[in-house]
Amino acid sequence: MTFPTVGVIGAGQLARMMVAPATELGINLSLFAAHSEDSAAQVCDHTVGDYQDSQAVLAFAKNCDVVTFEHEQVPQSVIRTLEANGIRVYPRADSFIFSQDKLAMREKMDELELPNPRYQKYLGGKAMLEFPLIAKAPTGGYDGRGVWVVNSQEELEALPTPLLLEEKLDFTREVAIMVARSPHGQAATWSPTWTVQRDGICTTTVTPVPELSDELAIAASSIALTIAQGINLVGVMAVELFQVGDRFIINELALRPHNSGHWTIEGSKTSQFEQHLRAVLDLPLGDTSRTSDWAVMGNILGGEKSDMYRPYLHLMARTPALKFHHYRKKVKPGRKIGHVTLLGDGDNLVELIHEVDHALDYLSGAIDE
Amino acid sequence: MTFPTVGVIGAGQLARMMVAPATELGINLSLFAAHSEDSAAQVCDHTVGDYQDSQAVLAFAKNCDVVTFEHEQVPQSVIRTLEANGIRVYPRADSFIFSQDKLAMREKMDELELPNPRYQKYLGGKAMLEFPLIAKAPTGGYDGRGVWVVNSQEELEALPTPLLLEEKLDFTREVAIMVARSPHGQAATWSPTWTVQRDGICTTTVTPVPELSDELAIAASSIALTIAQGINLVGVMAVELFQVGDRFIINELALRPHNSGHWTIEGSKTSQFEQHLRAVLDLPLGDTSRTSDWAVMGNILGGEKSDMYRPYLHLMARTPALKFHHYRKKVKPGRKIGHVTLLGDGDNLVELIHEVDHALDYLSGAIDE
Numbered sequence: 001m002t003f004p005t006v007g008v009i010g011a012g013q014l015a016r017m018m019v020a021p022a023t024e025l026g027i028n029l030s031l032f033a034a035h036s037e038d039s040a041a042q043v044c045d046h047t048v049g050d051y052q053d054s055q056a057v058l059a060f061a062k063n064c065d066v067v068t069f070e071h072e073q074v075p076q077s078v079i080r081t082l083e084a085n086g087i088r089v090y091p092r093a094d095s096f097i098f099s100q101d102k103l104a105m106r107e108k109m110d111e112l113e114l115p116n117p118r119y120q121k122y123l124g125g126k127a128m129l130e131f132p133l134i135a136k137a138p139t140g141g142y143d144g145r146g147v148w149v150v151n152s153q154e155e156l157e158a159l160p161t162p163l164l165l166e167e168k169l170d171f172t173r174e175v176a177i178m179v180a181r182s183p184h185g186q187a188a189t190w191s192p193t194w195t196v197q198r199d200g201i202c203t204t205t206v207t208p209v210p211e212l213s214d215e216l217a218i219a220a221s222s223i224a225l226t227i228a229q230g231i232n233l234v235g236v237m238a239v240e241l242f243q244v245g246d247r248f249i250i251n252e253l254a255l256r257p258h259n260s261g262h263w264t265i266e267g268s269k270t271s272q273f274e275q276h277l278r279a280v281l282d283l284p285l286g287d288t289s290r291t292s293d294w295a296v297m298g299n300i301l302g303g304e305k306s307d308m309y310r311p312y313l314h315l316m317a318r319t320p321a322l323k324f325h326h327y328r329k330k331v332k333p334g335r336k337i338g339h340v341t342l343l344g345d346g347d348n349l350v351e352l353i354h355e356v357d358h359a360l361d362y363l364s365g366a367i368d369e
Numbered sequence: 370m371t372f373p374t375v376g377v378i379g380a381g382q383l384a385r386m387m388v389a390p391a392t393e394l395g396i397n398l399s400l401f402a403a404h405s406e407d408s409a410a411q412v413c414d415h416t417v418g419d420y421q422d423s424q425a426v427l428a429f430a431k432n433c434d435v436v437t438f439e440h441e442q443v444p445q446s447v448i449r450t451l452e453a454n455g456i457r458v459y460p461r462a463d464s465f466i467f468s469q470d471k472l473a474m475r476e477k478m479d480e481l482e483l484p485n486p487r488y489q490k491y492l493g494g495k496a497m498l499e500f501p502l503i504a505k506a507p508t509g510g511y512d513g514r515g516v517w518v519v520n521s522q523e524e525l526e527a528l529p530t531p532l533l534l535e536e537k538l539d540f541t542r543e544v545a546i547m548v549a550r551s552p553h554g555q556a557a558t559w560s561p562t563w564t565v566q567r568d569g570i571c572t573t574t575v576t577p578v579p580e581l582s583d584e585l586a587i588a589a590s591s592i593a594l595t596i597a598q599g600i601n602l603v604g605v606m607a608v609e610l611f612q613v614g615d616r617f618i619i620n621e622l623a624l625r626p627h628n629s630g631h632w633t634i635e636g637s638k639t640s641q642f643e644q645h646l647r648a649v650l651d652l653p654l655g656d657t658s659r660t661s662d663w664a665v666m667g668n669i670l671g672g673e674k675s676d677m678y679r680p681y682l683h684l685m686a687r688t689p690a691l692k693f694h695h696y697r698k699k700v701k702p703g704r705k706i707g708h709v710t711l712l713g714d715g716d717n718l719v720e721l722i723h724e725v726d727h728a729l730d731y732l733s734g735a736i737d738e
Binding site for chain 1 (some may be wrong): 372413638639652655660661679686697707
């Protein structure tokens with residue numbers, strides 16, 4: 001048997017969702033987990049270790065045919081140690097920096113002549129952009145953390161530097177598009193997704209983006225493919241966009257399977273998780289077409305309830321087509337502990353969104369039935 | 370956390386294909402495997418033991434919330450030991466007998482007034498049915514083993530008794546239908562499937578059955594639901610049927626996920642594997658509607674090739690929508706080592722079948738490209 005072993009640094013829900021396609025494809029999956037109780041480590045072969053320890057990661061990687069990761073925290077130095085030792089590791093360190101350093105990403109988008117907001121690197125002194133503006137820690141932020149709306153020079157000076165300052169856009173909505181690319185340079189995008197945000201966290205996605213013109217859908221795809229090639233991507237990447245009227249401005253990149261692509265598990269012929277495995281193994285990419293007219297995904301955020309199994313009795317009876325994904329993480333208020341997806345054809349998008357919202361409210365304890 | 374643990378006796382490919390839905394639903398899956406190298410044991414928590422050892426199985430079962438099994442060989446005595454000890458085990462021993470004993474099944478179908486072929490229990494002496502006839506070992510056969518076409522009294526007398534003798538039907542084609550039922554008595558069927566046979570082994574399935582009248586599709590569903598209720602089924606069951614002109618005659622029952630239901634993984638909103646877990650846990654059943662007009666499934670049988678990974682390069686490039694399921698069993702000639710599924714909409718059934726046949730021929734080594 002020559003089925004390869006893919007090593008994944010990290011054992012959160014993104015690694016957990018790789019288990020199903022790896023099992024189907026017959027590919028061995030091996031995780032480098034922080035703890036045995038981690039979401040994916042509960043259901044997959046794993047080694048426990050510190051992902052900041054280059055030598056420990058290297059020892060793990062030597063037993064894998066290819067290594068990838070599922071979170072942004074893996075240090076550049078660790079990835080470069082693997083590369084220097086001849087390990088096939090994707091995405092490459094030179095690509096992954098654009099997922100880790102927002103300032104480097106902005107400069108790269110300029111180089112690729114792609115639409116940035118106005119921005120500046122800020123080390124102190126008077127801001128060049130007008131207030132209110134957006135200030136971001138260049139590294140380390142996610143889900144709204146490390147991002148501030150700044151209304152005045154005084155507020156700005158209270159923040160730790162360095163910062164990336166960006167104009168505060170008056171955008172229509174937020175859209176994300178997933179793209180995959182292999183070492184051979186084959187690339188494919190999925191349908192763009194409307195990412196509905198609440199308090200800086202994506203609560204729901206609707207795919208395809210309702211009432212998006214063909215021109216804009218193609219523009220989103222074109223931006224994603226240009227970035228994928230421009231940064232020499234291997235694996236999947238989410239490109240988060242602001243729609244401002246009839247154009248898109250790039251918000252952020254995430255070089256890994258992403259929440260905005262969870263709908264692909266049921267909603268596309270090839271899920272982002274299968275595609276990521278195919279890409280890092282340099283296999284031909286799978287068909288990214290949709291399996292239905294609409295896919296609505298909702299994030300289950302921890303709330304009042306701690307028992308996430310009992311709600312099945314009501315929800316499965318009410319909505320037999322609803323698909324559940326529980327990450328088996330400890331329930332903490334506001335934490336993403338799972339997601340649900342509902343597909344539909346034809347004219348029923350409002351109903352699909354209503355059913356997903358109901359499920360999320362019921363799971364969080366906001367309503368009792 | 371109150372997510373339950375489902376114990377599965379057996380760790381073949383059917384248990385392997387339960388791993389994905391269990392992971393998604395957050396349900397713990399624990400296997401009682403013959404060997405650590407078994408298909409499902411490679412990717413799932415398991416205990417190694419002998420499934421004929423009641424006490425070993427009982428010790429395993431005591432750590433599970435509910436126990437089920439994936440093959441017919443589990444002895445009645447083992448299931449009854451679990452039941453006597455208050456273990457929730459599904460299907461029940463009283464139901465499972467109809468999957469194990471073909472003669473008991475025939476008598477039960479008579480009792481339910483469902484269409485049997487003419488048959489007799491044979492212990493010796495002159496056959497009451499005309500030759501050629503079909504002789505079956507009442508227990509232990511599968512994939513054509515334990516089934517003989519008998520042309521004469523002499524041939525018959527050379528076979529070991531007891532036997533179930535059945536008239537040799539001049540059937541149009543073979544059809545199977547999957548049904549699920551929960552302890553609450555909720556039941557659901559999927560679309561009937563055309564099971565294309567070669568040398569007594571199902572090579573391909575086409576769903577729905579091409580050019581089947583609505584009346585016959587409803588008749589198949591009605592037979593399956595009548596049996597499910599009549600035998601007090603819990604879990605999923607395959608009902609194998611002979612189509613003889615415009616009516617169905619019951620061939621065999623299998624009270625477990627079944628090869629004729631593999632298409633449901635991609636082809637139905639709820640797969641047979643997820644549904645089996647829902648049913649044995651007494652959760653509401655999922656939506657069994659199809660996700661596309663056609664689903665074609667082909668069994669990968671071991672052939673000349675021993676490397677099952679390398680063919681991905683050609684097949685994934687040629688057919689990006691083809692879905693692979695490798696069981697990671699040792700390649701032996703004629704052994705089912707995986708399957709592929711291809712979905713399609715509209716008028717392209719011939720093309721889908723052609724692509725699946727190509728994939729199977731390429732994987733077996735019958736053709737090189």
